[in-house]
Amino acid sequence: MTFGMSVIYIMFICLFAMSCSGRKVERTILPDGLVLADGDIVFRRGSGLMSHTVVAADGGRYSHVGIVVDSAGVKMIVHAVPDEPDFPGDIDRVKMESPRKFFSSLNANVGEVMRHADKKVAHEAAREAMRLYRCGLLFDHDYDDNDSTKLYCSELVERAYLGAGVSLTEKRRHDFIVPGFHFEHVIMPSDIYENSRLRTIARF
Numbered sequence: 001m002t003f004g005m006s007v008i009y010i011m012f013i014c015l016f017a018m019s020c021s022g023r024k025v026e027r028t029i030l031p032d033g034l035v036l037a038d039g040d041i042v043f044r045r046g047s048g049l050m051s052h053t054v055v056a057a058d059g060g061r062y063s064h065v066g067i068v069v070d071s072a073g074v075k076m077i078v079h080a081v082p083d084e085p086d087f088p089g090d091i092d093r094v095k096m097e098s099p100r101k102f103f104s105s106l107n108a109n110v111g112e113v114m115r116h117a118d119k120k121v122a123h124e125a126a127r128e129a130m131r132l133y134r135c136g137l138l139f140d141h142d143y144d145d146n147d148s149t150k151l152y153c154s155e156l157v158e159r160a161y162l163g164a165g166v167s168l169t170e171k172r173r174h175d176f177i178v179p180g181f182h183f184e185h186v187i188m189p190s191d192i193y194e195n196s197r198l199r200t201i202a203r204f
Contacts, residue, residue: 029103029109030111036075038125038126039161041157044107045061045108051063057176057177058188061112062193064081064107065189067126069130069133070126078094078132079153091138094138094156116166116198117198128163132159143186155187158191168197172191172194173188
């Protein structure tokens, strides 16, 4: 085998191994030039089992939701999420990360940004979201919106806007039933999405 053929053979083996590993190349699905504002509500849907399960139980478009905040002049997203550790040993919690990371292709296939009609309300909701983030709250695996010491994703966004005096869900709730689990009175992403005061800024 010639040297050139050897190189081609090795490259083929490497590409084959990568394709079989199922690993994705990380990128962002966030459109270039999209300008976010305080209090914007960001939705995403991924390709994982949990994402499909939430969408099936919800009957909506998306499986996860967060809120845009201002962190020292930089737009970030606060959200409550399980199984996305930032480092070994990281716990499920309310976290803050860049919009590009929130919309990473590892976690999102499609996304949408919605904005509340009242800019002042949205700004106050963003401030409340930052306060909740700074409290270091854990993710609520019981999906119990009566427990304010832990939060799940859509509950966090609802509580942020409640801090500004507005309910996004307007008492809309779901029973979340999957094999082995039965959660009642859960706030799902669609319960927020259906608010008439929200308008779509971008869908991608």
